[in-house]
Amino acid sequence: MRIDPDLLDCSICFEPLCPPLYQLVLCIFQCQNGHVACLSCWSMLSNKCHVCSHDAIFARNIALEKIVESIKSSCAYAKWGCCELVSYTQRNTHEESCFFAPLMCPIPGCGYRGFTGRWSGHFLVDHHSADFLHFVYGQSFEVNLEASLPFLVLLGEDDHLFLLLNKNMTPFGHAFSVVCLRTGDLNWKFSYEIEAASTRNPENCMQLKASVTNAKEWEGLHPTESFLLVPYDFCSSTNITLSVSVGRSASV
Ligand SMILES: [Zn+2]
Ligand SMILES: [Zn+2]
Ligand SMILES: [Zn+2]
Ligand SMILES: [Zn+2]
Structure with a gap:
């Protein structure tokens, strides 16, 4: 019909x-x-x-x-991978929160809207070649973060867009966590590890292992469920060095 x-x-x-x-x-x-x-x-x-x-x-x-x-109709983002059949009256609500929907580029002032899995063109070629880190799943990489930056964009090898969030938690230190912006691909589960070593005593280090939160977009929000709180004494006041790795596994 x-x-x-x-x-x-x-x-x-x-x-x-x-x-x-x-x-x-x-x-x-x-x-x-x-x-x-x-x-x-x-x-x-x-x-x-x-x-x-x-x-x-x-x-x-x-x-x-x-x-x-x-x-019931298919979601407007069906061609990007959403398989949900959505009730007509709930369509707008679903599409608003659909993890396959396009999202705003998180770089302030950019305004570009992109789809999960298609970000490297925008980041590498267009605009932000200096504003992000490209990584391979399961391999740790070093991040040198300006203490005042609220986040760093991490681009996975499959073009999933992650943010390493840095929340200044005065008077304690910096809270770090990783979120994925609209995973889209529900076949994957992402996890991450962050390690911070003391600048004065490198043998003192702290580590977090956690699952990656899936976020709709960057709205200045920080997930509260898990984060690594690095005390101010641990790092220099201008730059923070972290070792980060993001893992990807098939969700059952
Ligand atoms: Zn009439
Ligand atoms: Zn009307
Ligand atoms: Zn959808
Ligand atoms: Zn952008």
């Missing part, structure tokens, strides 16, 4: 006939001649139909509500 998707749009605002964000129940209204309006448009019509343009008696169109509620 196929249906013209335009039929599922409000004829006034042309938005999908979905409940507004603050409403869970779908309400579709029609005038006595069958002209359809969504809840928010209907509430502004004051009993005048936008098509018939005379006084109208509006009523809920329960049959159409049931049809719209029963429709």
